[in-house]
Amino acid sequence: MPDDPLFLDATPATVGYTFGGREPVATIYPGELVRLRTWDCFGGKVTSTDDLPSQVCQFPYLNPVTGPLWVDGARPGDTLAVHLVDLTPVGEVGWSATFPHFGALTGTPTTAMLHPALEERVWQYRIDAANGTVGFTASNGDYTAELALQPMLGTIGVAPAAGEVRMSIVPGVHGGNLDTPLLTAGATLYLPVGIDGALLAVGDGHARQGEGELCGVAVEVPMDVTLTVEVIADVPTSLPRLETDTQLASIGIARPLDDAYRSAHADLIGLLADLTGLDQLDAYQLLSQAGTARIGNMVDKQYTIAASLDKSLLYGAEPYRGAHRRLRALGGRP
Amino acid sequence: MPDDPLFLDATPATVGYTFGGREPVATIYPGELVRLRTWDCFGGKVTSTDDLPSQVCQFPYLNPVTGPLWVDGARPGDTLAVHLVDLTPVGEVGWSATFPHFGALTGTPTTAMLHPALEERVWQYRIDAANGTVGFTASNGDYTAELALQPMLGTIGVAPAAGEVRMSIVPGVHGGNLDTPLLTAGATLYLPVGIDGALLAVGDGHARQGEGELCGVAVEVPMDVTLTVEVIADVPTSLPRLETDTQLASIGIARPLDDAYRSAHADLIGLLADLTGLDQLDAYQLLSQAGTARIGNMVDKQYTIAASLDKSLLYGAEPYRGAHRRLRALGGRP
Amino acid sequence: MPDDPLFLDATPATVGYTFGGREPVATIYPGELVRLRTWDCFGGKVTSTDDLPSQVCQFPYLNPVTGPLWVDGARPGDTLAVHLVDLTPVGEVGWSATFPHFGALTGTPTTAMLHPALEERVWQYRIDAANGTVGFTASNGDYTAELALQPMLGTIGVAPAAGEVRMSIVPGVHGGNLDTPLLTAGATLYLPVGIDGALLAVGDGHARQGEGELCGVAVEVPMDVTLTVEVIADVPTSLPRLETDTQLASIGIARPLDDAYRSAHADLIGLLADLTGLDQLDAYQLLSQAGTARIGNMVDKQYTIAASLDKSLLYGAEPYRGAHRRLRALGGRP
Amino acid sequence: MPDDPLFLDATPATVGYTFGGREPVATIYPGELVRLRTWDCFGGKVTSTDDLPSQVCQFPYLNPVTGPLWVDGARPGDTLAVHLVDLTPVGEVGWSATFPHFGALTGTPTTAMLHPALEERVWQYRIDAANGTVGFTASNGDYTAELALQPMLGTIGVAPAAGEVRMSIVPGVHGGNLDTPLLTAGATLYLPVGIDGALLAVGDGHARQGEGELCGVAVEVPMDVTLTVEVIADVPTSLPRLETDTQLASIGIARPLDDAYRSAHADLIGLLADLTGLDQLDAYQLLSQAGTARIGNMVDKQYTIAASLDKSLLYGAEPYRGAHRRLRALGGRP
Structure with missing residues (x-):
């Protein structure tokens, strides 16, 4: 086990858009404190309310995850326990948006409708770590509201079993885009190890989100993540x-x-x-x-x-x- | 408006199994405090863990509701606001059960499967109003647990519009078997008035329930209900x-x-x-x-x-x- | 059993909008040939492509059914067999339409979306009984097509059990708006008798429809229906x-x-x-x-x-x- | 383009269990007649009604596909047209089975139930190419039936886009386990090319299947497949x-x-x-x-x-x- 805690920055070399199918960018050891940074789901490309995601992002390359990390000793049939020690949003703003044909209250490629897409719009949120708030400002009118800051990780997962590779935006038995508000600092997530080294990756930090992530986009932020892992040998897990x-x-x-x-x-x-x-x-x-x-x-x-x-x-x-x-x-x- | 608060007992003459299709058993006035009693969802027929609901109850006559109450002044196109002032479970026991082919984790008549029914079993819960607890005892082994007492009404509704009559076990725009844990004392429910007099009825008291009412049956209790209503004239409501x-x-x-x-x-x-x-x-x-x-x-x-x-x-x-x-x-x- | 076949016209006195909740308009006898007429689902109120259903019809009073007919000898627990001897569309035109917030490819009150309604539009079809065709004409452009005439009944049912009353537009165990293309002349439908006399009613004739009735409206026609029934005593039926x-x-x-x-x-x-x-x-x-x-x-x-x-x-x-x-x-x- | 038609046998070297993630086993050219053999969905391991798939097969390695084939000239953004020239079942028997927790009328890992699995059972069918029949024999009793032989391919697909790899048992935009009875000889399937060379693979031949593949398993047979392809350049396809x-x-x-x-x-x-x-x-x-x-x-x-x-x-x-x-x-x- 190394002396100094790992710090892994988010760079084009350390982020990707799949679980599985990529080479590890670092090795981590059970019990070690690991620090890493994640980009927001837009890869940092939304920087003003004029930056429409459908224009500034390159679909389907959304939801970058930092990693994958080779977990020393993890083998198929084991369970990987990932404990989130700390989640700190980076910077003082968060972004949300409506996307064309994405969200719970719009026609989508699967819940297909004949309606044209809803308007694409971007919202900027103010992250106030000192006060523990996330500030919403309406795009029309002067309505504002302060919501509680509740940092969580939207996406955390390992390489799937049986040779599968899934886009980071898809949740599955391997984890992935789980988007559960329970994934806050202090939580431990248990995932089935699908291949040697597990190949853990994380991303998609949310300053907060509502239940169901109604419009499909939370208050998206880059995140500094501190985590530590344990390998539970020979204990399989069927669902996260x-x-x-x-x-x-x-x-x-x-x-x-x-x-x-x-x-x-x-x-x-x-x-x-x-x-x-x-x-x-x-x-x-x-x-x-x-x-x-x-x-x-x-x-x-x-x-x-x-x-x-x-x-x-x-x-x-x-x-x-x-x-x-x-x-x-x-x-x-x- | 009458001087004395109405008290309506639950009797064969004052309970029924539908919303709509029955004559009012009493008239209530907006602003009046109304007290009434409801039977549990089994109509009181389960009195020991040997009383299997499929044997002691007469299907589909489950989930009796007390009423209906003619609400003075309520007309189609209005909204009826029903405020729950108090919910007090009657007695010191509650009942739950698994029913054949009913519940979220069993084949049902619609989510039809070829499996035989799960075992039908009855659980008795201890209601301790002083301590605010509901006591669970396992049917096998010596496991027990005390859960928080959180009285709520499972079923509350009015006669549907357009001449429909629905069984009390069905939820709909008219209310009915909503089973939402938010329906506690202190809550106001808004329902669309479908016919003259609204024809309010309530029942299906729960000492508590989990989210989703997993096995289909909560901790079922008779309930003393105190409520009061207001008619919001000419304001329609689309959903409860x-x-x-x-x-x-x-x-x-x-x-x-x-x-x-x-x-x-x-x-x-x-x-x-x-x-x-x-x-x-x-x-x-x-x-x-x-x-x-x-x-x-x-x-x-x-x-x-x-x-x-x-x-x-x-x-x-x-x-x-x-x-x-x-x-x-x-x-x-x- | 009467000497002359019954003929029941569709009139305001003989049509209704529910299964259950209405008095019988005639009595029929097993084995008797019964002839009756049904209105189209719009109650005949759409007579040109300018007659938008949301304007000329009074919601929710759509889908009128002729009846109910008291079936001599039918009792709860029996099955009613209804044989369709003949289905003849009345007249030479049929109508279809898109309705606001109704259909498989639009947001609806339950599959709720934030999109405004799709355009409401009416199509007139030419029914050519001699050639056995239904003629489609596009509302924009000069495209036309001849489809096969395949008359069927969209709606046929009895009064539900347990005192329920359902709108005629709803399908259920009692039958109702089944919309199955198999319901053509020569077919026998088996329905559970829910109350004494069964109270059979039929309506919603289609000159033809696609599988799934995609936009929610078939080629709607008034229909002359010849049918005959049998009561299968003491044989229950769970589904149509x-x-x-x-x-x-x-x-x-x-x-x-x-x-x-x-x-x-x-x-x-x-x-x-x-x-x-x-x-x-x-x-x-x-x-x-x-x-x-x-x-x-x-x-x-x-x-x-x-x-x-x-x-x-x-x-x-x-x-x-x-x-x-x-x-x-x-x-x-x- | 080569002189002789390709014939690709099904061998451990030429079959796999994913779309994507594997090296091509051969190159094919548009317009060329390609012949290949596919294993049945059990990989040939079910050879008697005593061979229970859960015992003789190694989960999740079911549904082998022959290939992948590099299609000369296919690039992302193109559409691959695959025409099925001929489908000939190999041999005179087909196999079907009930699998534990698989099928439409049993609890599954996602439609999870508390019921134990249905009995696992294997059926042998007689394929009579001369008479064009598939013979069913009941496992209990002496009931038999002859059904029409209707050979089809259950699984045909290309490598997914964006680096994904999917198990061959999953259908998706890339094709895969589509299981549509329309996929018979004479049909052309259009698939979106996700990566250079498309990487076509096929398998899962069915002597016939019912609509919906009710129990999850068709009449499974090895198949001799003759196909030919065309690349439609720069024409994208969203769904097969x-x-x-x-x-x-x-x-x-x-x-x-x-x-x-x-x-x-x-x-x-x-x-x-x-x-x-x-x-x-x-x-x-x-x-x-x-x-x-x-x-x-x-x-x-x-x-x-x-x-x-x-x-x-x-x-x-x-x-x-x-x-x-x-x-x-x-x-x-x-």
């Missing part, structure tokens, strides 16, 4: 799972939302039963009364829902041999 | 809307969940734009960052999602001419 | 089923289409197994290779798919005790 | 399209089926308008009355629907500069 100090979640990824809801809950029921000894129907019943189900996005090629439960229901039982607790300690946050 | 002291919500009702999400947000965008002067795209953008989307149920013939926003974003503007504020004052709760 | 001389079908009714597909096939597998003695998995396998699945509509509040099989696979076994064969003979068609 | 002597189709690929229906029809409307000069709404209207919509599969990670129209409606206009007509002539079939 997420753990915080208080919550345990399974992330369903599917269309329609119904199936994201179903797969997330089926996975969480299995996990709850394993950790508590409840039988399947008892776990189903308990989650029916105690579960939450937060919509991540309903705009990508696959939609996401995080089904979660309060860890007090686990009476101290820990998934993945306590990986979150150990990584939390390494992160050094209170 | 809900207001609390801090939140404003539109309730989308559709399958798949995608469409519940879409219709709820499209409605809330229109409402937000009307109340603030934001143009449609600004409202779309703001809600994309600031909105929440809570799944009510994903188990009925139609699914529900409540899209909501924090009322601080309205800067004091009030929907429905301030009906919630007036009804809140009438309710006399702090 | 349809039989012709060569095909046997189950009609799935749900959203999304996936569930219409699933429920139709699950029902047809059960029927196939019952009639042939195949076990469930063998019937599943056979239908996987031999089945067809025709989309009725993807535009109404519920979508429909008819799963069907070739009756040669039944080796002479007959559903419903041979009702189709008997009714076919009564119809007197070759 | 298919042309026969009488039909023109767009293939929608999405979940739920609704979106497959929508995207297929939106694409076909654009094509119809381009070819005839009809405006968009006229084309929408015409297709509403004249279109067909055949479900390919409802079992893969994405579902497929082919929206089609009769080419007589085009009055001689030809898509893709007449590629189908030219390729048809090359194929030398009557």
Whole structure:
């Protein structure tokens, strides 16, 4: 393990647009604190409200991810635990936009309609880290509002199994564009290792987002990310799972939302039963009364829902041999 | 307006299984405090864990609603505001169950599968009003858990327009089995008046439920309900809307969940734009960052999602001419 | 049974807009030939391409059905077999239209979008019974095309069970707006009797339609209908089923289409197994290779798919005790 | 162009399990007749009804495709037209099966349920080329049936754009596991070229299949395929399209089926308008009355629907500069 923490800047050499299919740009070691920077989803090309993404960006090359990082010791069949120690937006502005034929309330290439595209428009947000706010200004009229700053990562994933390569804008079992607001500092994400070295990459920082990412674009910011990882050997994972100090979640990824809801809950029921000894129907019943189900996005090629439960229901039982607790300690946050 | 508050008990004469198609059992007046009792969704027929609903209940006669109540002055084209002043579970136990071919993780008559039904099982919950808890006991093993008591009404609605009559277990534009956890004491629900007198009915009390009502059955309890209404004349409503002291919500009702999400947000965008002067795209953008989307149920013939926003974003503007504020004052709760 | 065949004209007294909730306008007897006329879905109010439905029709009062007819001897728990002896479009023109926010390729109240409505436009079709054609003329340019005349009934149903009343534009287990192109002369439809007398009503004649009724409106015509019925006592039916001389079908009714597909096939597998003695998995396998699945509509509040099989696979076994064969003979068609 | 027709056998060196991510195994030239063999979807490992696929196959390595073939001259932005000259099943048996948690009427990883898997079972079919039949034999009882032999290719595609690699079992814009019964000898498929050389691969021959491929497995056979290609330079294609002597189709690929229906029809409307000069709404209207919509599969990670129209409606206009007509002539079939 190296003496100095890695810092990986976001440069054309260190970012890409896929999970899988690229050579690692660095090697990281379990337990090491890794710092890296991510570009915003526009690759930094939107710098004023006149910069329409469809003109300044080169489709489909959106949503750059920094990496991939070779994780020392990770092998197919393992689970990679990625703990987010810190997420700090870079700079004092964030950007959002409506895109042509992208979003939950517009015709898209799949939910195809005969309507012309909605107007493409860009909004600039003010990031005030000191006050913990994100400032919205209407494009028409003088309405403004201050929202809570809640930094999160939209996209985090590894190379898929079976030789697949997916665009970074697609969520899947390998992670990717999960867009779940639970992915904040202090959270640990569990992903299935698909190939040797896992090939972790992250990007798509959000200063905040609403549930479902309604128009398809959050408050997009470059982000300084501090993370650390653990490899849980020989423990497979079927769906991305997420753990915080208080919550345990399974992330369903599917269309329609119904199936994201179903797969997330089926996975969480299995996990709850394993950790508590409840039988399947008892776990189903308990989650029916105690579960939450937060919509991540309903705009990508696959939609996401995080089904979660309060860890007090686990009476101290820990998934993945306590990986979150150990990584939390390494992160050094209170 | 009468001197004494109405109290309407739940009896075979005062409960029914439809919205529309029944004669009013009482008349209520705007501003009057109305107290009534509701049966649980099983009509009180489940009294032990040996009482399997498929045996003790007579399908499809589930989910009884108390009423309907003729609302003085309500006419088609008006909106009925129903404010829940108090919800008190009756007794010290609640019931839940798995039903054959009902729930989110089983084949159903529409999401038809070739699998035999899951096991039918009944759970008894302990309602502890003093401590504010709902106690779960596993049917196998010795696992128990205390969950927070969060009384809500699953079903509240009026007679549909255009002569339709719907079973009480179905949610729709007329309200019905909305199953949204936001429907607690202190909330005001806005419903479109479909026929003269509105014909309000309520039922299906829950001591609490998880998001999406995973197995299709919450912690079902009889409930003492105190409510009061206001008729907002000549103001139509397209979807049920809900207001609390801090939140404003539109309730989308559709399958798949995608469409519940879409219709709820499209409605809330229109409402937000009307109340603030934001143009449609600004409202779309703001809600994309600031909105929440809570799944009510994903188990009925139609699914529900409540899209909501924090009322601080309205800067004091009030929907429905301030009906919630007036009804809140009438309710006399702090 | 009366001597002369009934002829029931379509008049304000004999048409309505619901299944259930109305008094019978006539009594019919099993085996009797019944003749009646239906209005087109616009109630005859569209008479030129300048008559925009949103202006000349009074929403939601569309899709009038002639009836209801009291069927002598029909009781809940029975199945009503309705055989279409003849369907003859009335007159020489048919009408179609785009409606605001209705159709498969536009935002609708449930698949809500922020787009303004598509243009509302009306098309007149020429019905040429002698040549068996339906003539399309483009509204812009000089393109014309002759399509095959294939008269069918869009809407046929009985009063729902459990006291429900549904608008005639909604399909359901009770039948209603099924919009399946299989509903032509020579077909027998099987519906569950929900209340005494069944209360059959029919309407929404189509000179023809494409699969899925893409824009939501077929070539709409008034229709002269000759039908005859049989009551199959004490045989319940879960989904509408349809039989012709060569095909046997189950009609799935749900959203999304996936569930219409699933429920139709699950029902047809059960029927196939019952009639042939195949076990469930063998019937599943056979239908996987031999089945067809025709989309009725993807535009109404519920979508429909008819799963069907070739009756040669039944080796002479007959559903419903041979009702189709008997009714076919009564119809007197070759 | 070489003198002798290429014949490419299916061997471990010439088959793979992805579109993209593999080196070409041969080069083909536009206009050349290419012959190749494909393995069945089980890779030939099912040889008796005792060979359960979950035991004899190595998941997820199913659905092998022969290739990829470098197409001389194909560049991103072009369209590749692939004409199927001949499809001849190899041998006299075909295989089908139920797979655990795969198919339309069982819980799957995405439409997750708590039910245990349905029984895994294998069926052997007799392929009788002389009589043009496929013989079904029930696994229980003595039921048999002869179905029509209708050879088709389930899977045909090119390398995706933007560096993606997809498993061969997934359908997408690049083609892949389309499973449409229209893909028979005599059909031309149009695919977007994603990378230099296109990298065409084919596999998954079916002796026949039902609409929707209900249980997820057709009558699976190895196939001798004769095909020829044309590169249509600088003509992009958004969705796979298919042309026969009488039909023109767009293939929608999405979940739920609704979106497959929508995207297929939106694409076909654009094509119809381009070819005839009809405006968009006229084309929408015409297709509403004249279109067909055949479900390919409802079992893969994405579902497929082919929206089609009769080419007589085009009055001689030809898509893709007449590629189908030219390729048809090359194929030398009557």
